[in-house]
Amino acid sequence: DQQVKQNSPSLSVQEGRISILNCDYTNSMFDYFLWYKKYPAEGPTFLISISSIKDKNEDGRFTVFLNKSAKHLSLHIVPSQPGDSAVYFCAASGDSNYQLIWGAGTKLIIKP
Amino acid sequence: DAGVIQSPRHEVTEMGQEVTLRCKPISGHDYLFWYRQTMMRGLELLIYFNNNVPIDDSGMPEDRFSAKMPNASFSTLKIQPSEPRDSAVYFCASSLEGTGTNTQYFGPGTRLTVL
Numbered sequence: 001d002q003q004v005k006q007n008s009p010s011l012s013v014q015e016g017r018i019s020i021l022n023c024d025y026t027n028s029m030f031d032y033f034l035w036y037k038k039y040p041a042e043g044p045t046f047l048i049s050i051s052s053i054k055d056k057n058e059d060g061r062f063t064v065f066l067n068k069s070a071k072h073l074s075l076h077i078v079p080s081q082p083g084d085s086a087v088y089f090c091a092a093s094g095d096s097n098y099q100l101i102w103g104a105g106t107k108l109i110i111k112p
Numbered sequence: 113d114a115g116v117i118q119s120p121r122h123e124v125t126e127m128g129q130e131v132t133l134r135c136k137p138i139s140g141h142d143y144l145f146w147y148r149q150t151m152m153r154g155l156e157l158l159i160y161f162n163n164n165v166p167i168d169d170s171g172m173p174e175d176r177f178s179a180k181m182p183n184a185s186f187s188t189l190k191i192q193p194s195e196p197r198d199s200a201v202y203f204c205a206s207s208l209e210g211t212g213t214n215t216q217y218f219g220p221g222t223r224l225t226v227l
Contacts (some may be wrong), residue, residue: 041223
């Protein structure tokens with residue numbers, strides 16, 4: 001059973017507009033949520049994270065929102081740039097467990 | 113500061129051969145993770161170590177797979193004998209306990225092709 005789900009395999013957005021990537025989870029014991037970005041032929045790189053005690057975390061153009069009641073988080077990228085084209089993974093972990101549970105990824109394509 | 117280092121970056125071998133993948137974690141990190149990525153199954157955790165000790169190897173697909181961490185700065189993932197279905201990208205990642213976010217830092221991966 002998938003504890004972390006990214007239901008959109010791909011997303012296409014015009015340059016300069018907002019990109020919204022979504023992630024759902026089933027385990028209410030998750031304490032941390034992370035977003036990673038992956039370019040082809042490279043390893044995933046950490047982008048931004050959020051603790052379950054918060055509902056929003058912002059870092060430059062990237063903002064992650066957490067809705068615990070809906071078990072849903074989203075990553076907003078504003079404005080979207082061509083270099084944002086990549087696969088984005090959502091991951092979650094419990095405080096006492098150093099494993100990360102990964103979503104399947106969403107391929108973001110930024111159109112010029 | 114060097115990130116996670118993996119070698120080789122690419123490996124092509126024939127079915128039945130032994131394959132050894134290598135990883136050097138970020139200095140000072142006490143967790144090390146081995147992942148496999150395929151189109152069909154996405155990113156799968158194979159095994160992870162804490163302070164050089166294997167903690168959970170439930171993701172290792174078969175007895176043909178083994179992993180070791182002889183010291184804090186080196187780990188290997190071995191496949192013997194290799195099979196075509198082992199073809200995938202293998203990632204190593206490391207993290208540091210106590211940072212609060214469980215952030216893992218990944219190496220560039222090893223692309224394995226078994227013919």
